[in-house]
Amino acid sequence: MTPINEPIRAFRDALGTFATGVTIVTTLDSAGDPVGVTASSFNSVSLDPPLILWSLAKDSLSHDAFCGSGHFAIHVLAASQEALSNRFARRGDDKFAETPWRKGTLGSPVFADFAALFECRTRHQYEGGDHVILVGEVVAHDARDAAPLLFHGGRYAERRPRPGAAEASVDIEHGRFTDDFLFYLISRAHFQTSRPTRERLATAGLNMAQYLTLAVLSMDQPLTGSAIIQQLAHTGHAPEAGTLGAMVTAGLLTPAGDSFALSETGRERLIDTLAFGKAQEADLANHFTPAELAETKAVLRRIIELTGADVPIGWRN
Ligand SMILES: Cc1cc2nc3c(=O)[nH]c(=O)nc-3n(C[C@H](O)[C@H](O)[C@H](O)COP(=O)(O)O)c2cc1C
Incomplete structure (x- = not known):
């Protein structure tokens, strides 16, 4: 076991063994301009009521917008959206310049493409060390049949389905081959x-x-x-x-x-x-x-x- 006061790098590496999807979370700032960050801290919380959470670094430039707007939209990214993920992981860039968006149900920016979308009203904000934990109540959601973008060990990854249990390969009695x-x-x-x-x-x-x-x-x-x-x-x-x-x-x-x-x-x-x-x-x-x-x-x-x-x-x- 590595003591927790060992270099923070080891802690990050250990956390990185947990494979996640990748999301972009968006909202509007107090001037009504779109704001967004790439986040892998998304998780489900409750089915009834429908709640999800994610955590945002307190030093991120979009911190005040997310804590003040009262709503956000979570886009679960598809495997084809790695470039978009990189753009929204850049600090304070003009991230929305090349990506068309519309205002969603509560006003948060919504992209045309995603693997899944959760539009949320901000229900709770909790202190979480150098992050703030945002819990959202889902007011609308959508999902598409798209391979998800994954993140593991500090890099992007792709899904590879595990081979299913091998079935009998040839059904000789009925003269047909199986898949x-x-x-x-x-x-x-x-x-x-x-x-x-x-x-x-x-x-x-x-x-x-x-x-x-x-x-x-x-x-x-x-x-x-x-x-x-x-x-x-x-x-x-x-x-x-x-x-x-x-x-x-x-x-x-x-x-x-x-x-x-x-x-x-x-x-x-x-x-x-x-x-x-x-x-x-x-x-x-x-x-x-x-x-x-x-x-x-x-x-x-x-x-x-x-x-x-x-x-x-x-x-x-
Ligand atoms: C795959 C990935 C996952 C990330 N997950 C989070 C996260 O969950 N929370 C967070 O605050 N930042 C996360 N980041 C970092 C932010 O996207 C990055 O700090 C961004 O620059 C913040 O933008 P802002 O400072 O303009 O608000 C992640 C970055 C990547 C590439």
Whole structure:
């Protein structure tokens, strides 16, 4: 145990092990101007009557406004609001300059975005050492389906759901897979994410074997027909007899002796398809945090590495 008279740093570090959300609390000062601070000391107190609390440093510039206004609004921040949190943690800045707000039920500034909002009438103020503890009665509240911004160990953090208890992966009797079977999830995610691209290829008159032929040649060319077939054998989409000739006739490939190379048209078709896929990816990525995406990619790369011993060299990375 560390005695409490040890350096205050150790006390702060110990407190920092308690993970919290992050809020911005707002009110109006005596001139009617908006005032706000970032605060992680928010907590629930009572359901009936509905009470919450937070604590404010006595030396904060907004101390007098919060203790005198009689009302405040607590915005529980979403994971996407880290920059806003930093702005309201700066002392006395013009914090509201770039953030649109409106007056809430009791007059406190209310932002458009939040994970949850509690509009409060100030009910009690208690002495709390170098802080004042403000207890508010909630007169209105709202909550959205947004990942919360978290704070832990002196830095921002993100929520990561714990994996649920593993269920039986395959329901053999009824012939269906459950959501917990990893291979099923990978296959289904691939099938669904690639569907718009497959439809676009079909509209352009290309099948999967032709598209993959263009992709293989973009990595290494020219290649003989048998080299292309060998590269694609493990995908189940190797070009059949006549496919490569038909691609030459369609202007997608250029013959080079007994080998094939990409024509300008073939290259353009491939780039168009890749650009379309990238746009689809960007839309999907918007639903995830950067950390979730990075972790998903890392896991997929590891799976590819672990299962790729016998795939052709060009597919290894
Ligand atoms: C994640 C985080 C949590 C914070 N929690 C509190 C808090 O609960 N109470 C508080 O008084 N200050 C807290 N602060 C610090 C204030 O936001 C900061 O002192 C701010 O500059 C006060 O603004 P003002 O002096 O303009 O009133 C926190 C800062 C951060 C980054």
